[in-house]
Amino acid sequence: MKGRVERAIEKKRKTGGQPQQQPASELKGTAFAGAIAATLSGHSTPTRHQDGTCNHSTFTTTAVYPLKNSFILDSGSDFHICNNSERFVEGTYKPCDELEGAFAGDTHLEILGHGDVLIRIGTKDTFKLQNVAYVPRFHTNVASLDRFVQRGYNWNPATGAVFKDGKTIFRTERRYRQPVIEFNQVNYESHAAQATAFTSSAQPRPKSAADAMLWHKRLGHLGAEALEHLVQETTGAKIKGPLKIECKDCAVSKAKRIVSRRSPQTKAPRPFWRIYVDIFAMSNGYNGMKHATLIRDEYTSMIYIYLLRDATVESVLGVHKAFEAYVQRQFHTSICIIHRDNDRALQSEYLDWIKSRGIEDEPTAPDTPAQNGPAERSGGVVGSQSRTMQVGANLPDELWPETWKTAVYLHNRSPQQAHNWKTPFERLHQWLRENNRDTGYLQTQPDITHLKAYGCRAYPLTREALKEKQKKHLKTHPHAEVGYLVGYDSTNIFRIWIPERQEVRRVRDVTFDETCHYDPKDHQPQSLPSVEPLQVQLPAHIESDSELDENEVLGLHAHGESSAEDDDRSTRSASIESTVWVGGRPISEELREYEAQVASQTGYLTPDESQRGSQHLHEDNDQSEKSEDHTIHDKDASNIQHGHDHGRSDTRENDQPRRKSARQRKQTERAREAAAGSFAVYRSSFFTGREQRLHRKSLPPEPRNYHELTKHRFEQDFRNAMEIEWTSVNKRGTVQPIPKDQATGQVLPLTWVFKYKFDKHGYLQKFKARICVRGDLQQPGSKDTYAATLAGRSFRILMAITAKFDLETRQLDAINAFTNSVLDEDVYVQFPDGYRRRGWVLKLLRALYGLRRSPLLWQKDLTAAFEKLGLRQSQEEPCLFTNNWLTVFFFVDDIVLLHRAKHQRAADEFIVKLKAQYEMKDLGELKWFLGIRILRDRTARKLWLCQDSYIDNIANQYGIAKRDHFKGNLFPSNKLQPREDQSTPNQVHRYQQKVGSVNYVAVITRPDIAKPISKLAEHLLNPSERHDHLADRLMEYLWSTRYLAIQFNGNRSTDMVKVNHSSIPREIRVASDAAFADDSETRKSSQGYVITLFGGPVSWKASKQATVTTSSTEAELLAFTSTAKEAIAMQRLFQQINLKLDHPLQIECDNQQTIRLVTADLPRLKTQLKHVDVHNCWARQAYQQNQFQVSYTPTTEMVADGLTKVLPDQKFKRFVEQLALVDIQSVLETQNESDSD
Template identity: 20%
Template sequence: MRRLIKLDCIPKFSIDSKYKCTTCVEAKQTRSSFKSVERITEPLDIIHTDVCDLKSIPTRGGNKYFITFIDDSTRYCYVYLLKSKDEAIDKFVLYKTEVENQINKKIKVLRSDRGGEYVSPFADICAQNGIIHECTTPYSSQQNGIAERKNRTLKEMMNAMLISSGMSQDMWGEAIVSATYILNKIPFKKKDVTPYELWMGRKPSYKYLTVWGCLAKVVVPPPKVQRIGPKTVDCVFIGYAHHSSAYRFLVYDSKNPEIHNNTIMESRNASFFEEVFPCLRKELPSSSTPVDEIVHDKDQEQLEAEEVEPRRSKRQMIEKSFGPDFLTYMVEGEPQTYRDAVTSSEIPQWKETIKNEIDSILQNHTWELVDLPPGCKTLGYRWIFKRKMKADGSIDKYKARLVIKGFRQKEGVDYFDTYSPVTRITSISLVLAIAALRNLEVHQMDVKTAFLNGDLEEEIYMEQPEGFSAPGQEGKVCKLVKSLYGLKQAPKQWHQKFDQVMLNNGFKINEYDKYVYVKNTMRGYVILCLYVDDMLIVGSDDKMIKSTKDMLKARFDMKDMGLADVILGIKINRTQHGLVLSQSHYVEKILEKFNEGDTSVAQTPVDTTQHLSKNKGEGVAQLEYSRIIGSLMYLMTCTRPDLAYAVSRLSRYTSNPSSEHWKSMKRLLRYLRYTRNYGLHYGRDPAVIEGYSDAHWISDMKDSKSTSGYVFTLGGAAIVWKSSKQTLIARSTMESEFLALDKAGEEAEWLRQFVEDVPGWPKPMLAICIHCDCQSAIGRAQSAMYNGKSRHIRRRHNTIRQLLSMGVISIDYVRSKDTIADPFTKGISRELVHKSSRGMGLKPFEQVCTKENLS
């Protein structure tokens, strides 16, 4: 307009420069520009951080991400590799501890984006240490430009290093670390000094730097030197050792039998050939190469291929040993057949475990070779291969099992009865709680070939295993003398044999869990829990535990695993004040498998405003839904009572889930992400069993049945719990509470009878107190007569009255806000979830450790 007025195209008029046109703003509004900021800071005044996801294959150690911490003043950078984003908090604590100790200053400000890895508990740690946690504006990564540019530079350098050297993509972790090491010793634009000099206070040395990915002749360590043969091995240079004046190498070609290819070693004695890159592919023929030198006659090629026998390697196969410090991670599925195992990339490991399995079978005299009698048929077999994983996700060991095809057995002919020796999870929790109360040691043993110990009474024949046929007796079959994996009666025969051995050595069976054995002597006592082939041994005396182990080793092929670490996927952590049971690694596997893309969290497992009902339309991802429910059920049964109501509620719709059910499921997984480090903490007191019972009457008009729940604690943590839909229709709140009280009384009776056989438990037995928040239900239970018309209530009234009169239980009133059984019957608020979880002994393992360190 001003230009038109200046050119006299339109009449002159005044224009208000402060006026804003709302239409123009709505149509033309853009983001505000970002301006560079000049800051004068001291070391550790501001730390910039960011997590980078390369969306590539994992490194050799299973890392998928890396996190950087850059000091604003010196631009000195630390980098850490991560397996998952939730490890960011652990790396920050590690970084904070190191730099504050080295610089003798405190971190004041931490700047990051709004990623899920930087929310609670990351923000809580910053607040506890007085660190201001600055977050960028949503969708404005430019405000964290220093960290973003550093990550981009590192990725570009890493990509160039991999391409120029020809290294595989799983080496990107080594490349990132090396690139960071080099950038710290290069001056940045605004200053003529290096970050290393500003951070360390001395100039860096460049004499030892060399080309990444080049060939290196590394001297063989003295213990592995051969008198005849080369004194070096061919390696590829992959970086610099952390806090050590050594180089890191990847063994490329080794002629030394004790140093294996594709392993990582550190050394300072090496000769580098910086123009040779062993991993680079050979160059293709150039366009200037004559055609007649490249293209050959097809008929002649075919004739040569038919006449010349394929070349076979004469090198002797050598078993590989990567050493105790080398962690391997699963990159492919288990072999399905014997041939798959002996032709896979892990031949030495599978061959060794197959040989061990056959040796165990032969040493145990499991079969004898005979001619197949007329009219008899042989059963086939199959090899089962499995990798056993540690709690951190690395491979613990390789296992192979020779399994007979027992599904072809006929009941009444080949077997008559079958069952497995499996102790209750409640029994294991109760025994561990007792161990925490009395400060007892908990040991673990494993039977290498449990089912091979049972003696068979039936005649069963099996084919000879492939690759292990007896020379000269290939036509014979195996007549089984002892049990073999896969037989219908194998678990029963194993239990009978184990039962007999334990009873002959002075052990007694707990009458309320047949797979818990107790031995009480003048010297002390031992409690043993059997779960198929895994054993927990708790004793009051080291000599008693040792004598029990020696007895078992003399009768069975046992593996002594020392102090119990992981049992049935449950991690047992020892603290100064007791034991902590957690399944954080299992939680990580669930989240990685079913909720990988979602990084948000929820602080309650159930949305109290959402009402679920049966889906009458088409189901949504029913198979995936049922898999999540199955995974969560095992977690809830073992160590997570706070999930009981949510899992019980969602499992009702497994057959036909709707989008609303999936919405609740996603919220539960978000809560699981928020509480992934929770564990049950059993302490030294109180040394009495207490119970809490609760019920929630019908809350939905479409449903006619109530929900009941109970939980029992010992040593300050839950030992058994349950949340379930009642099978009967309750016509009032009192009736629903009474039904829940009956279920809790049934569980209390079992607990009391179980601990009666535990040595040292106070006698006479005290009644187990059950807390209930319904005074009318308590009054009904204490009343001698029942005048109601409900037959099912009358029967339960008689049962509760009998338990009260026998002194098995006692009932006490507790206010609703103080009962910890409330989350087993309905969704509750965030504060009550936190309060009830602490009441059940459920809290983060890091918090437990922190409190003990402070004390």
């Protein structure tokens, strides 16, 4: 809404000015608002610029008017006034056709348009004001009492009551001596630095005044002639003094030779019709970038820059595709011609792409870059400008990526002689506005108020100050740090280089000193204190290789290379899991010393540059005397870890007496096991019956990242888990350290994921840390990344078969599954937090979690292993494999085997062969799968699927009230009204989280809530408080019925059952239903189906039909067709797993006319659906081919009825019974008692 209002304002100001005094016929009226006299200290009249736009002087005062954002009831105004364009109701605002205005005292104010505004009365109700004038410069919002009286309303000043026909509508309240209808507090902090109290947020910021030389530096050393046109062609700039520029940096940096280039024979008629592309090879940037791709638009002279780590076909072509998508999405136009160098990176794949996109290619002749004039010229302009900026700011050469991006940013906002001194930015946005394209900008001229001298000193707030954490620390430490301006991300977000940390930060809260620039002498690197390599001690019960030294842990030999033989051996023998097991209460210091003596013999040396801070330094100093015998000081190992700084190592060695090495050969594995076992006996003798187990309800949240690990209650436990994970990754040969300059591609960051692991009763069992790649930052490539996962429908079918035939289940967990897959591409990553090595990166040899292709590579690897072991992959379900006696399915690293009891020995042999290829943990009988509890009563051949634990988790997460009994209907009605205004992003995100959490339950084990959650999901983009309340109510119902489970009954008869004179098979039932035109807004119909197998639902769906139907029969026919397709697909899965049912497939329907359309003979077929080609209907053809049968079921017996509408209380209970959902709380308690016994 705001964009349209402001565009109308801009258009109005462009088309005409405002006279100093208007005739009375053009004046809207008088806005008195008596409080104005108490706050104004001055006023002025509007002035006119040469371009025709008006600049109104704002009121001056020492404070913001407290009622600026409020609505007052004014007896002196004869019309309503609003000063905020965002308050107008969507679609009601209309700009004024002619100039209109009003007076506030002696001050004339311009009215820009009219529309409707909603004001808040009370806490929930709203009141609409019609024909409200938009006056952005007015000091408050006014509701005219005169207008109220004309509409029959009256106001009692004594009580504040506004009433009509004797009924009180609302009451005003006295604030600041004014009757206020809606009060909104003013944010004084946001106005503290403003000198204009009554300027609305829509008004431009004050102009930035500076001399010509400073503006010359701010604009990246802009030329003198262009500087003369700066004030007229941009907003926010004011030049003081003469336009005289004498810049030695320009004289040094802009020397060049002259190249003659001819212009193209045709000129571009619009933006992006012809673009010029060129690639420039650069030195290594601070962020690993080595190439810059410049794209110049011929029509506007806008330049766009893309930074690349390499100039491969994949990277360069990716830039072209990304830019074309950007142009289409942002500007709704297309590229016609690409003029480029005859670059080797743009060959066959590029030509195929532009041919498919209909783009004309204009390559230059080989070795004649002058023919690519505009692109080469752009490179020269940007290169020269960035070079001058870098020289003037005295910045390091490695910062060229920031300097080039800023040079492009400033070029697009600088006047160009070729376009009559208009900026490229204005030329683009002016064309877009003239051609009715939504630009999102309030004005076509660029705003340069925020520009500062490039490379000037900046003082951004520290991260601690921004987060307002560690307040005690902030009292004695600085709130800001020293940096230098290197770029702009927007008009209020700056890019600041911090020399001490060698990083570039994006900051908003920053102050600048444009007189100071970078001097390396002011930022000498601080010498780090020497810290002995830390020895991390593993718990005694964690196995480790006694012969590994520190180099082998990192996968390194003398020259930093890994041995293929060692890699293979470590992959086969690695057995360390990235978890720390929890034993109970903390042990005494005496026991800690005993444990340290045992554990010290199994430790690994892993020096960490990033952990040379106070915490680890204190640990090393405090224990230096005690740990001397167990500390390893190996000069060779130190050189490998810190090989980039030999001088510092030598200095440390000379300044400090070298500690005598007391390294001893570690004990054998048998000796370590004996020591660990003796300690376990020693410890248990003291703590028998005293251990306190931690339950999930009493634990703090898991750390979301490495930074949150500090000061966490279980910091040390998670750090131990980190050490085990890092050791495991290295032993498997997953990574290979290489110098940073040898990385030829993008270097991705790694992140830590921390998790608690619980037993089946919810008690803490272990801490887990996992290294993951930030795959979301990985540049898209041409290789496939899709990996199939097991469908919930397939899992339920397999569980139904397990119950029916009393199959044995066996669950395996693949340890670090993805690391078993060898990568087929070069991927580079940073060292993980806690193990950083300056100047080094990691080359991934095997897949890691988070990498885009990891799931696919693991799926391919595991599929090949299964096929090698004699299994066949299902065509219907890629994660399902079978042979004559075994069925195997998997979901990522969870693998489940199903077989009959008589094949137990063969299954054991299969597992042994599988473990020979992968490290597997045998979890025994299947009891949990993806958070689904699986209970069995094998005597009765019953199996239940329940998500009680997951439901309890989401109830705790969202603070849902827990009641044992849920009363009333889920929804008061099936019609949920949409929200009229727009909800905040936080409200939308929170609501989407709730709906997503509940939807997972609905699609896995709870078909009873499929329709309610489907209704709530229709409002994901703009939820109201009512929608949020209903989502909470749905979670309350789930918690009160958390023990409802799908039940599969293998003892049920497979005979036919009579339903209203129809025979329905018991083993499988398929039901279809529809609700005609139940959506009052779109008039679309709802549909649903449910398929049950061996007594329990295995597939269901509640949705809205894609098209509008003309009758209930047509709606039922669409629903029937969708159900038949799902049922036939399920039959194909049955065939692939050799499941043969006793009866043919039969679909139930409660509409006789629909049944007749599908089953009747053609000569007898008569229908009113003349627009439907019934004779060639797919459902009729499938029926005639005997793929299914059809039977009639009345609505009262139709199980799918609850999937088309939200049923009232009694009918809903009946619906739950029809779905065969049963409460298993008693079964669960019985099994828990037997487990405890």
